[in-house]
Amino acid sequence: MPESMKGYSDLGEEDRRRIEMTGLQTESLEGRSGSFLQVDEHIHHAQTDSKGIEILALSDALEKYTWLEDYYWKAVPRDKDEITQYIAAREPKGYVLIARKGSQTTFPLQTCLFLAKDDIQYVHNIIIAEEGAELHLIAGCASSMKTKKGAHYGVTEIYVGKDAKVTSTMIHTWGESIEVYPRSVTVIEERGIFLSNYVCMVPAKKVQMYPTAELRGEGAVARFSSIILATPGSYLDTGSRAILSAKGATAELITRAITTGGTIISRGHILGSVKDTKGHIECRALILKDGTIHAIPEIEGRVVDCELSHEAAVGKIARDEIEYLMARGLSEDEATATIIRGFLDVKISGLPESLQTQIDAAIDAAEKGF
Amino acid sequence: MLIIEDLHVEVEGREVLHDINLTINEGETHVLMGPNGSGKTTLLRAIMGFGSSRITEGSLIYKDHDITHVPIHERARLGIGLLFQRPPTVSGLKLGKLLAVTSGGDSERIDEYARHMNMDTFLERDINKGFSGGEIKRSEVLQLMIQKPDLVMLDEPESGVDLENMSLVGNAIAALVEKDQHIINRKKSGLIITHTGYILDYIDADFGHVMCDGTFKCHGNPREILKMVQSKGYKECIACQRV
Numbered sequence: 001m002p003e004s005m006k007g008y009s010d011l012g013e014e015d016r017r018r019i020e021m022t023g024l025q026t027e028s029l030e031g032r033s034g035s036f037l038q039v040d041e042h043i044h045h046a047q048t049d050s051k052g053i054e055i056l057a058l059s060d061a062l063e064k065y066t067w068l069e070d071y072y073w074k075a076v077p078r079d080k081d082e083i084t085q086y087i088a089a090r091e092p093k094g095y096v097l098i099a100r101k102g103s104q105t106t107f108p109l110q111t112c113l114f115l116a117k118d119d120i121q122y123v124h125n126i127i128i129a130e131e132g133a134e135l136h137l138i139a140g141c142a143s144s145m146k147t148k149k150g151a152h153y154g155v156t157e158i159y160v161g162k163d164a165k166v167t168s169t170m171i172h173t174w175g176e177s178i179e180v181y182p183r184s185v186t187v188i189e190e191r192g193i194f195l196s197n198y199v200c201m202v203p204a205k206k207v208q209m210y211p212t213a214e215l216r217g218e219g220a221v222a223r224f225s226s227i228i229l230a231t232p233g234s235y236l237d238t239g240s241r242a243i244l245s246a247k248g249a250t251a252e253l254i255t256r257a258i259t260t261g262g263t264i265i266s267r268g269h270i271l272g273s274v275k276d277t278k279g280h281i282e283c284r285a286l287i288l289k290d291g292t293i294h295a296i297p298e299i300e301g302r303v304v305d306c307e308l309s310h311e312a313a314v315g316k317i318a319r320d321e322i323e324y325l326m327a328r329g330l331s332e333d334e335a336t337a338t339i340i341r342g343f344l345d346v347k348i349s350g351l352p353e354s355l356q357t358q359i360d361a362a363i364d365a366a367e368k369g370f
Numbered sequence: 371m372l373i374i375e376d377l378h379v380e381v382e383g384r385e386v387l388h389d390i391n392l393t394i395n396e397g398e399t400h401v402l403m404g405p406n407g408s409g410k411t412t413l414l415r416a417i418m419g420f421g422s423s424r425i426t427e428g429s430l431i432y433k434d435h436d437i438t439h440v441p442i443h444e445r446a447r448l449g450i451g452l453l454f455q456r457p458p459t460v461s462g463l464k465l466g467k468l469l470a471v472t473s474g475g476d477s478e479r480i481d482e483y484a485r486h487m488n489m490d491t492f493l494e495r496d497i498n499k500g501f502s503g504g505e506i507k508r509s510e511v512l513q514l515m516i517q518k519p520d521l522v523m524l525d526e527p528e529s530g531v532d533l534e535n536m537s538l539v540g541n542a543i544a545a546l547v548e549k550d551q552h553i554i555n556r557k558k559s560g561l562i563i564t565h566t567g568y569i570l571d572y573i574d575a576d577f578g579h580v581m582c583d584g585t586f587k588c589h590g591n592p593r594e595i596l597k598m599v600q601s602k603g604y605k606e607c608i609a610c611q612r613v
Binding site: 318319320321323324325326327328329330331332334335338339341342343344345 | 418420421422441442443446447451452454457458460461462463467468471472496513517
């Protein structure tokens with residue numbers, strides 16, 4: 001194992017497999033442009049060999065760059081709730097990722113937050129993509145099988161500069177007894193593009209998150225895609241919000257949710273506060289076994305010339321679709337799995353193939369449980 | 371190949387087919403005609419095994435197997451295939467993906483047949499989503515070409531197909547029921563619902579049946595039946611007392 005991957009070797013085989021389920025590599029950095037690993041509060045490594053990209057521990061970054069004060073707790077307020085207050089009251093942990101003006105990563109950069117102890121893990125991350133920069137991120141969050149009772153508190157502040165593009169793909173592999181409270185806000189400048197993909201296909205006791213995108217620059221674009229499976233005992237209160245506060249800003253919030261007995265609250269909110277803005281919320285859900293899916297799409301327009309829409313549907317797999325595939329020779333179970341796979345197929349334009357592969361792998365792994 | 375005996379079928383609790391008897395031998399192609407709502411589609415769906423077409427009496431014997439209560443996919447695996455008149459859209463499922471599953475991953479054959487049916491640009495599209503009437507039929511024929519059924523059931527294969535593509539679809543269907551083979555060598559059988567009879571320009575069907583009000587009114591030469599229907603309409607059949 002190379003020096004750069006230090007930290008993964010300290011983890012057991014089983015823990016490494018859990019991390020790999022989130023799409024991360026634990027053996028080598030091949031096909032990655034950088035890596036960050038934090039286990040509980042301990043930062044094992046933060047490194048990248050990409051030109052114009054820098055990743056460092058938050059504490060180091062705050063010492064090194066005084067200008068970081070302009071970003072630190074500026075998108076997410078310190079006193080927002082008890083989660084942010086908890087993090088603000090402690091020694092800074094987490095990473096700062098800076099993509100300098102015009103820089104591009106060919107390969108995604110991977111960050112891993114791993115929870116090994118029976119306690120609260122907290123983290124504060126700041127991602128800055130300067131003008132024209134392009135950054136792809138795979139953020140894997142996982143917990144050890146040994147962790148019986150733990151929680152993850154996280155703050156993420158993302159700044160997408162003028163003409164910059166940030167793709168964040170987050171795959172969660174928590175445990176049945178873990179509670180997770182991410183707090184995230186993304187600020188997008190002129191013509192900046194922010195694509196966020198969230199995949200949660202394994203059980204978690206509770207996830208509560210409502211990431212927000214503030215589209216402050218003209219022509220800014222935000223797209224949130226979420227693929228969520230709630231197994232029995234899981235309570236997933238998730239959503240996304242877009243504040244369209246500049247001309248030509250557009251946002252799309254797309255969710256595919258499935259319950260096999262757990263609870264999903266699928267929230268969505270788009271606020272159009274200036275002219276010539278567009279937003280759409282789409283939530284489609286399947287109830288495979290008795291559970292709860294509560295879709296709460298909200299669209300709020302305040303001026304003429306803002307176009308907002310939403311569609312939400314909760315249902316079951318159509319019998320005629322199953323029979324159609326059975327007439328082609330697929331068994332009922334095969335037909336059902338094939339239809340679910342299609343249901344979850346939310347292809348995202350502009351997503352690097354390697355990231356789509358990770359999403360597909362997470363779905364494939366979960367599909368066995370349908 | 372298929373023996374239908376005293377078949378009674380219910381749809382939503384109402385009997386739609388009464389006392390149907392029909393034998394289709396190996397190598398024979400049968401044509402089913404009749405006014406809208408007479409039960410033709412219900413018969414095909416009952417043979418395929420759809421839950422909504424519930425068999426209450428009688429039996430279906432296919433290649434010496436009693437398939438009256440066998441699940442759909444087992445009938446398909448035994449060699450029964452159906453071209454749907456209006457198949458459902460399956461969001462997210464690519465046509466190419468389904469063909470890969472049903473062909474056992476034979477991508478060469480898929481590409482060849484897809485090109486033949488002018489469907490090669492549809493392989494990466496969600497199945498039936500936004501397809502025109504003719505595209506649906508070409509996609510259905512393509513699926514059957516891959517599936518290679520022994521009993522080919524077609525529910526109005528020509529509806530929605532433009533003139534340019536009619537010969538493509540017609541000839542492909544003729545090949546499915548081995549009309550390109552000498553009579554003695556034909557192993558495949560067909561059961562085809564047609565309203566217009568256009569398909570008869572490509573397939574010399576062996577037998578014709580007229581269905582009215584859920585039962586057969588008459589059996590005979592398909593061309594003769596078509597000619598009569600074209601000139602006098604089904605009202606003649608309904609008035610006709612001979613059953």
